[in-house]
Amino acid sequence: MLFHTWTFFCFFAVVLIGLMLLRKTPFWVHWILGSSYFFYGWWNYYYLALIIYSTSLDFFIVRQMERPGARKKLWLWISILNNLSLLGFFKYADFFISNINGLTGLNLSPASEIMPFGLEYLLPVGISFYTFQSMSYTIDYYRGKIKRETSFIRFAAFVSFFPQLVAGPIERAKNLLPQFHKFPKIKRQDIAAGSSLFIVGLFKKLALANYAALYVDRVYEDPSSANGASLTLATFAFAWQIYFDFSAYTDMARGVARIMGFKLSLNFKNPYTSASLSEFWSRWHISLSTWFRDYVYFPLGGNKKGTKRTYINLLSVFIISGLWHGAAWTFLAWGLVHGAGLTAEKALTNVKFTKIRLPRWVKITVTFLLVCAGWIFFRSRSIDEALIVYRKIFSLEWNDPQFPLFLLLMIGSVWIYQLIFESKMKKILTENWIRVPLLIGMIIYLFFCSSEGDQFIYFQF
Amino acid sequence: MKNNKGTASNALFLRPKEWIVILILVTSIFIGSPIISKRSEQINDSNYRIPYRLSNDYWSYTQLTSRLSEKEIPIIGDSVIWGEFVDNNSSLSHFLSDLSDRDFTNAGMNGLYPLALEGLIKNHAKSIKKRKVILHLNLLWMSSPERDLSTPKEQTFNHSQLIPQITRKVPSYHAPIEKRLSRFATNSVPFLSFVKHVKENYFLQRSPAEWTCLQSEANPDQYPNTYLNPLNQLLSADPLSIKDQLKISIKNTERGVNSSRHKPWSGSQRSLDWISLNNSLQWKAFKNLSTELLSRRNDLFVLIGPLNGHMFNEMTASKLNQLRDEASEWLKSMQIDHWSPDPLPSDHYADASHPLTHGYEMLAKELLKNKSFTDWVRPQ
Numbered sequence: 001m002l003f004h005t006w007t008f009f010c011f012f013a014v015v016l017i018g019l020m021l022l023r024k025t026p027f028w029v030h031w032i033l034g035s036s037y038f039f040y041g042w043w044n045y046y047y048l049a050l051i052i053y054s055t056s057l058d059f060f061i062v063r064q065m066e067r068p069g070a071r072k073k074l075w076l077w078i079s080i081l082n083n084l085s086l087l088g089f090f091k092y093a094d095f096f097i098s099n100i101n102g103l104t105g106l107n108l109s110p111a112s113e114i115m116p117f118g119l120e121y122l123l124p125v126g127i128s129f130y131t132f133q134s135m136s137y138t139i140d141y142y143r144g145k146i147k148r149e150t151s152f153i154r155f156a157a158f159v160s161f162f163p164q165l166v167a168g169p170i171e172r173a174k175n176l177l178p179q180f181h182k183f184p185k186i187k188r189q190d191i192a193a194g195s196s197l198f199i200v201g202l203f204k205k206l207a208l209a210n211y212a213a214l215y216v217d218r219v220y221e222d223p224s225s226a227n228g229a230s231l232t233l234a235t236f237a238f239a240w241q242i243y244f245d246f247s248a249y250t251d252m253a254r255g256v257a258r259i260m261g262f263k264l265s266l267n268f269k270n271p272y273t274s275a276s277l278s279e280f281w282s283r284w285h286i287s288l289s290t291w292f293r294d295y296v297y298f299p300l301g302g303n304k305k306g307t308k309r310t311y312i313n314l315l316s317v318f319i320i321s322g323l324w325h326g327a328a329w330t331f332l333a334w335g336l337v338h339g340a341g342l343t344a345e346k347a348l349t350n351v352k353f354t355k356i357r358l359p360r361w362v363k364i365t366v367t368f369l370l371v372c373a374g375w376i377f378f379r380s381r382s383i384d385e386a387l388i389v390y391r392k393i394f395s396l397e398w399n400d401p402q403f404p405l406f407l408l409l410m411i412g413s414v415w416i417y418q419l420i421f422e423s424k425m426k427k428i429l430t431e432n433w434i435r436v437p438l439l440i441g442m443i444i445y446l447f448f449c450s451s452e453g454d455q456f457i458y459f460q461f
Numbered sequence: 462m463k464n465n466k467g468t469a470s471n472a473l474f475l476r477p478k479e480w481i482v483i484l485i486l487v488t489s490i491f492i493g494s495p496i497i498s499k500r501s502e503q504i505n506d507s508n509y510r511i512p513y514r515l516s517n518d519y520w521s522y523t524q525l526t527s528r529l530s531e532k533e534i535p536i537i538g539d540s541v542i543w544g545e546f547v548d549n550n551s552s553l554s555h556f557l558s559d560l561s562d563r564d565f566t567n568a569g570m571n572g573l574y575p576l577a578l579e580g581l582i583k584n585h586a587k588s589i590k591k592r593k594v595i596l597h598l599n600l601l602w603m604s605s606p607e608r609d610l611s612t613p614k615e616q617t618f619n620h621s622q623l624i625p626q627i628t629r630k631v632p633s634y635h636a637p638i639e640k641r642l643s644r645f646a647t648n649s650v651p652f653l654s655f656v657k658h659v660k661e662n663y664f665l666q667r668s669p670a671e672w673t674c675l676q677s678e679a680n681p682d683q684y685p686n687t688y689l690n691p692l693n694q695l696l697s698a699d700p701l702s703i704k705d706q707l708k709i710s711i712k713n714t715e716r717g718v719n720s721s722r723h724k725p726w727s728g729s730q731r732s733l734d735w736i737s738l739n740n741s742l743q744w745k746a747f748k749n750l751s752t753e754l755l756s757r758r759n760d761l762f763v764l765i766g767p768l769n770g771h772m773f774n775e776m777t778a779s780k781l782n783q784l785r786d787e788a789s790e791w792l793k794s795m796q797i798d799h800w801s802p803d804p805l806p807s808d809h810y811a812d813a814s815h816p817l818t819h820g821y822e823m824l825a826k827e828l829l830k831n832k833s834f835t836d837w838v839r840p841q
Contacts, residue, residue: 005639005642005643006639006642006643006645006646007638007639007642010642188477189476189477191477192474192475192476192477192479192480193474193475195475195480196473196474196475196480197474199473200473207670210670211670214670214671214674215674218674402683402684402687403687404670404673404674404684404686404687404688405673405687405688405689405690406669406670406673406690406691407670407673432479435473435475435479436475436479436482436483436486438473439473439475439483440483440486440487440490443483443487444487444490447652447653447656448656448659448660448668448669449668449670
């Protein structure tokens with residue numbers, strides 16, 4: 001069930017009515033949990049077994065950890081291994097098997113052949129998100145950062161809360177779990193702000209991401225027959241497509257949650273206004289980057305164990321982050337590009353010539369180009385294909401790219417809007433004469449966009 | 462705004478009062494834009510019929526039926542009334558207007574069938590009320606369980622937006638719930654129907670974004686709309702001419718006496734697997750439609766067929782006669798004026814149901830000789 005569908009509107013209307021009717025009873029959390037499971041089961045009800053299993057196990061493990069004399073570390077590792085095994089089997093098994101077969105000449109059966117009861121082997125939607133969310137709960141409890149949640153229903157509602165279940169933001173127990181303890185106060189401002197977020201998200205997805213996809217898909221369908229100019233512009237367009245697509249989902253998720261009185265974390269903060277790669281990662285998929293920072297980078301030693309170790313840690317985190325996005329060498333290469341970029345950025349911080357003061361717009365442009373260089377791996381179907389794209393771009397055999405002018409205008413407008421938002425002129429954007437006509441234009445234009453069958457890119461992760 | 466500080470990635474948060482302003486303005490646009498557009502898209506042709514390329518544009522149908530003058534008599538039906546093989550000046554409505562002192566309007570639409578026709582009239586032709594209406598009954602839609610859409614096997618068919626999406630089950634229609642809800646909304650909200658019209662009429666059935674990415678059929682390497690502004694397309698008086706220049710083909714078919722398709726039927730006799738009216742979904746829809754039109758206080762006249770009886774073997778023809786009689790019986794019981802003419806000569810048909818130009822002319826003449834029709838058509 002996608003946010004931009006009529007089915008979701010009907011579903012959400014029922015959820016809201018139910019929520020309001022149950023607000024004075026303790027069953028409102030049960031209602032949210034039931035709605036979330038219904039939402040998730042809408043894709044495939046087999047998925048429900050996995051999420052219930054993962055939730056139950058982590059709830060049970062933390063309960064065991066609390067017992068006097070419990071071997072906390074052992075329970076923690078059971079939780080981590082369990083979640084990673086789930087992820088590993090459903091997401092990476094075929095990748096590893098095909099690579100092992102390729103390297104050793106063995107003929108190991110694909111994962112689909114070992115599924116029990118004839119079940120179909122497919123990647124459960126959102127598994128990377130909810131396993132990380134559930135895992136963070138056990139780790140935070142182990143570290144003494146949070147108290148144990150005593151109610152299974154509340155904990156299950158936290159893991160499966162439908163607005164953010166399938167594509168984030170990955171919430172921490174510290175932020176979201178307490179919100180299930182008391183019926184949220186739904187103020188008029190929450191409904192207004194939630195609706196604004198939802199409309200902006202809807203516009204990003206239907207009017208911008210889907211539009212950019214038309215050009216990107218056309219060019220990336222067969223990079224070998226596309227010219228350098230088309231590939232360059234398609235890569236720029238993809239950078240925006242993936243931003244629009246993913247941040248749209250987050251906006252809509254935050255909007256839906258806000259209308260219900262819940263506050264979810266900010267996940268994107270105008271990432272293409274970043275003046276360095278490290279700034280980019282503090283603005284892009286914030287809930288995932290902070291997850292990796294807190295649960296991988298810091299435990300590895302972060303930057304506290306010397307320069308060399310810091311670089312290794314950075315590279316490791318980004319390789320893992322690349323693999324989190326998908327089981328393919330292209331994602332690993334994408335992670336490596338960012339890891340190497342950040343390592344270089346760190347290494348150059350103390351080099352004298354890099355301290356020359358460059359105008360911010362130059363830094364923003366360079367950062368954007370570096371990020372785009374990474375997106376080539378992310379979008380390509382194979383490393384070979386990515387190399388073709390690079391070669392073509394740098395060959396300078398450029399012809400008319402036939403890039404839609406209207407798309408250029410729309411992307412350009414968004415970029416200018418974000419740059420103004422990040423500048424001292426930000427206040428102008430809060431003026432009514434800007435916001436109100438803009439929202440009206442967006443709402444009207446939305447009706448002219450096509451929406452049938454548009455999945456979100458991040459669902460595959 | 463203060464509430465959202467630190468949590469926003471854009472400045473588009475609105476206060477409740479601003480939302481109220483937006484809702485009022487958006488509602489005004491919802492209501493106003495179809496009205497403005499209606500005024501700019503005038504119909505000046507007395508032989509006007511919904512253009513073939515707008516066969517799925519129900520907003521145009523709404524406009525056509527809402528512009529009927531008091532004296533005009535709409536003829537409602539499928540491609541037989543619309544005139545599949547003939548041009549605008551050779552359909553039944555044209556000859557009836559030409560041969561009589563009354564004005565008849567071609568309110569047929571290509572690709573319809575009774576189930577879709579029911580949805581079209583119920584949702585998109587609400588202005589047809591308290592007037593004389595001719596309704597065509599094409600029994601060919603009951604000539605097999607597949608045509609009747611009563612087989613459980615999934616089928617792809619025209620105008621699926623018009624059939625009941627939620628209230629009634631159509632066994633051959635297996636659309637997922639999302640599609641049904643979307644179609645239900647488009648049928649129920651006039652602005653959505655207007656949006657569809659804009660896409661159909663100005664953007665070749667696409668969104669403006671898709672239109673700018675359209676591939677030339679003549680040269681697949683070219684995307685001729687790349688550097689065009691879709692907003693200009695809306696201001697264009699004749700959006701089609703622009704597309705012609707761009708060499709983007711518009712799927713259309715030749716029609717009229719000079720076309721290669723306009724030729725008499727020839728072939729061997731066939732048998733058809735007629736289904737009984739009691740079990741027919743299409744017949745049920747036709748009855749619903751008739752009842753709906755009567756409830757709107759329309760003065761209804763039903764024209765049954767005539768199908769090309771020369772095409773059917775003896776058993777098929779006899780079953781067809783039986784169905785005709787049953788249909789007449791029901792119409793009589795409802796006190797609906799009707800006429801079921803005998804088949805036209807075989808060379809007056811292009812296929813099983815569609816007359817050619819001289820077929821329509823002959824049918825019009827026959828109708829104007831028919832007493833029940835002349836009594837009915839006479840102004841009271």
